[in-house]
Amino acid sequence: MGERKVFAGGEFLTADIAAADMFVPERFTEEHRMIFKTASDFIKKEVVPNLERIEQQDGEVICGLLRKAGEIGLNGTDVPVEYGGLDLDKVGTCVVAEAVGNGFSFAVTHANHTGISTMPIVLFGTEDQKKKYLPKLTSGEWMGAYCLTEPNAGSDALNSRTKAVLSEDGTHYVLNGEKIFITNSAWAESFIVYAKVDGEKFTGFIVERSYPGISTGPEEKKMGIKGSSTRPVVFQDCKVPVENVLLEVGQGHKVAFNALNIGRYKMGAFALGGCKTSIAEAVKYADNRIQFGRPIGSFGLIKKKLAEMSIRTYMSESLTYRVAAMIEDRLATLDAAERKSGPQNAAVMEEYAAECSICKVYGSECLDFCVDEWVQTLGGYGYCEEFMAERAYRDSRINRIFEGTNEINRLLIPGTFFKRAMQRRLPLLQAAQQAALEAEEEGAFSPPLEDPHFGREKALLRLFKNTTLLTMALAAKNFAAKLAEEQETVAMLADMAIEIFALESGLLRAENVLREEGPDKAEHYLAAVRAYAADTAPQMVNWAEQVMAHVSDDEGDAGIRRVLGRIRAVQPVDSVALKRSIADRVREFQRYPFGT
Numbered sequence: 001m002g003e004r005k006v007f008a009g010g011e012f013l014t015a016d017i018a019a020a021d022m023f024v025p026e027r028f029t030e031e032h033r034m035i036f037k038t039a040s041d042f043i044k045k046e047v048v049p050n051l052e053r054i055e056q057q058d059g060e061v062i063c064g065l066l067r068k069a070g071e072i073g074l075n076g077t078d079v080p081v082e083y084g085g086l087d088l089d090k091v092g093t094c095v096v097a098e099a100v101g102n103g104f105s106f107a108v109t110h111a112n113h114t115g116i117s118t119m120p121i122v123l124f125g126t127e128d129q130k131k132k133y134l135p136k137l138t139s140g141e142w143m144g145a146y147c148l149t150e151p152n153a154g155s156d157a158l159n160s161r162t163k164a165v166l167s168e169d170g171t172h173y174v175l176n177g178e179k180i181f182i183t184n185s186a187w188a189e190s191f192i193v194y195a196k197v198d199g200e201k202f203t204g205f206i207v208e209r210s211y212p213g214i215s216t217g218p219e220e221k222k223m224g225i226k227g228s229s230t231r232p233v234v235f236q237d238c239k240v241p242v243e244n245v246l247l248e249v250g251q252g253h254k255v256a257f258n259a260l261n262i263g264r265y266k267m268g269a270f271a272l273g274g275c276k277t278s279i280a281e282a283v284k285y286a287d288n289r290i291q292f293g294r295p296i297g298s299f300g301l302i303k304k305k306l307a308e309m310s311i312r313t314y315m316s317e318s319l320t321y322r323v324a325a326m327i328e329d330r331l332a333t334l335d336a337a338e339r340k341s342g343p344q345n346a347a348v349m350e351e352y353a354a355e356c357s358i359c360k361v362y363g364s365e366c367l368d369f370c371v372d373e374w375v376q377t378l379g380g381y382g383y384c385e386e387f388m389a390e391r392a393y394r395d396s397r398i399n400r401i402f403e404g405t406n407e408i409n410r411l412l413i414p415g416t417f418f419k420r421a422m423q424r425r426l427p428l429l430q431a432a433q434q435a436a437l438e439a440e441e442e443g444a445f446s447p448p449l450e451d452p453h454f455g456r457e458k459a460l461l462r463l464f465k466n467t468t469l470l471t472m473a474l475a476a477k478n479f480a481a482k483l484a485e486e487q488e489t490v491a492m493l494a495d496m497a498i499e500i501f502a503l504e505s506g507l508l509r510a511e512n513v514l515r516e517e518g519p520d521k522a523e524h525y526l527a528a529v530r531a532y533a534a535d536t537a538p539q540m541v542n543w544a545e546q547v548m549a550h551v552s553d554d555e556g557d558a559g560i561r562r563v564l565g566r567i568r569a570v571q572p573v574d575s576v577a578l579k580r581s582i583a584d585r586v587r588e589f590q591r592y593p594f595g596t
């Protein structure tokens with residue numbers, strides 16, 4: 001890393017990005033591969049054999065597994081070495097998350113523990129807090145929990161009613177209130193808790209289970225991830241020493257939202273593990289199940305499933321590791337002192353807040369798609385507990401709800417772009433003006449069709465970006481300050497940005513593979529990118545047309561209509577044949593066919 005150009009958050013919309021400037025999983029280092037194998041072996045050998053006991057919430061097994069994970073370094077991938085961690089690069093932490101993602105409920109326990117329940121201390125803890133808590137959390141001696149949600153503060157997290165009042169002698173805060181849906185609460189020893197000091201200043205605290213006045217309520221009976229603990233946590237005159245305030249009084253929002261940024265891009269990686277398992281299990285079944293005298297895997301509609309699961313997973317993988325490397329590349333621009341500073345690290349993550357949300361939304365929806373198609377491939381057996389697909393289907397659903405619902409994350413994506421444009425950090429307006437000029441040009445837009453491999457897809461990507469920029473400008477101009485009230489439009493703008501980021505990530509990765517490994521190795525990458533671009537084109541047209549119909553501004557529409565005309569004029573590809581070729585690859589490899 002370090003030789004790639006460093007891009008600003010959101011710049012993928014306004015700039016042309018070269019393939020050489022994107023990290024691809026084909027460039028995993030030996031260290032990445034080793035840690036992946038360590039984490040995968042741990043899940044296969046230690047977690048999977050215990051799935052039934054985990055599902056029964058056997059605390060001894062679950063806490064024991066967390067300690068074992070700690071012994072081999074899996075709890076401290078983001079923790080500095082001096083506090084017992086491995087301090088891996090962000091790609092490495094995602095590699096571990098992907099492997100652990102196959103651990104069903106244990107993956108949720110682990111993700112919560114290592115992410116939002118540990119990272120606030122890594123980023124914002126004092127030296128004493130780090131020394132006291134991080135070694136325990138990293139070794140797995142202690143499990144962590146993260147208490148943000150309350151009955152009246154879900155998506156609206158800052159609407160907290162939990163109150164903290166400084167004691168008369170100034171030595172501690174007294175907390176009163178109730179948190180709900182708290183993962184790991186049955187077994188956690190440390191809790192990151194948010195409360196309002198004097199009912200006003202939203203503040204983060206580290207609370208130990210041994211402090212007087214903290215208790216947990218009954219377990220929620222959930223649809224899935226039944227082996228993870230989810231309880232209310234109640235604070236009744238709970239005494240928390242003043243030295244356990246995180247960052248500063250009134251700065252809790254920084255702690256809470258920065259922790260979520262990390263949770264979001266890593267969720268993309270956690271979801272990948274499940275996507276790849278869905279594909280491997282679905283193809284194994286499809287090639288053994290005989291109906292009408294043939295394996296069902298030889299039928300076009302089953303092939304379509306295998307191909308589409310693989311294509312979406314390919315995009316998800318490409319974009320997730322791209323974001324991890326973007327964060328790492330920007331961290332590499334910090335000097336040694338800045339690199340050690342938690343708030344500086346958090347600021348780098350915040351730069352890519354929209355990309356982190358894209359990882360979360362795309363990853364969780366890709367996983368839902370894959371587990372659904374896994375169930376469907378198994379037919380009636382897929383619906384029965386005896387097969388893993390049933391559990392995976394139920395377990396997957398939560399990912400669209402926690403770490404910020406996908407609705408909230410969708411709203412955040414264009415919201416971040418518009419805010420950056422106002423702050424002159426992202427040249428959205430200038431890029432929209434350039435797109436308008438290109439739309440004005442006579443004749444068909446001349447794409448880089450001379451590129452024999454990716455000409456059509458590069459042309460489409462450019463047209464998608466121009467469509468999105470013009471549609472964003474149209475919405476911003478017409479709704480101005482009221483845009484936030486136009487959520488349906490904002491969500492469509494988010495979808496346009498998400499699909500651009502996905503397609504571009506897949507395309508640039510395929511270009512890298514083509515250049516470094518040659519056309520034979522790159523053939524199915526090309527097929528995936530072509531099929532995905534073809535599937536995305538009508539969606540782009542549809543979103544833009546819906547926004548135009550809602551806004552009804554003829555003047556603003558004209559440029560967009562010209563771009564949409566050019567998208568429609570791009571020669572179609574034979575998506576059916578492309579997807580069949582990918583499915584053939586899946587059947588040949590008996591697994592997800594991309595990567596190494």
Ligand SMILES: Cc1cc2nc3c(=O)[nH]c(=O)nc-3n(C[C@H](O)[C@H](O)[C@H](O)COP(=O)(O)OP(=O)(O)OC[C@H]3O[C@@H](n4cnc5c(N)ncnc54)[C@H](O)[C@@H]3O)c2cc1C
Pocket residue numbers: 112145146147148149153154155156180181182183184222230398401402403404405406407408487
């Ligand atoms: C199994 C599980 C584990 C969890 N673990 C934790 C944890 O460890 N720590 C923690 O703090 N929390 C945790 N949560 C809570 C989780 O983060 C919240 O459930 C989530 O943030 C949504 O809040 P809510 O449930 O109150 O839903 P609401 O906020 O009431 O949302 C309900 C619906 O309304 C939509 N909505 C809300 N506001 C808007 C808006 N402004 N515009 C458009 N749509 C909107 C939402 O997208 C959603 O579809 C967990 C939840 C579950 C179920």
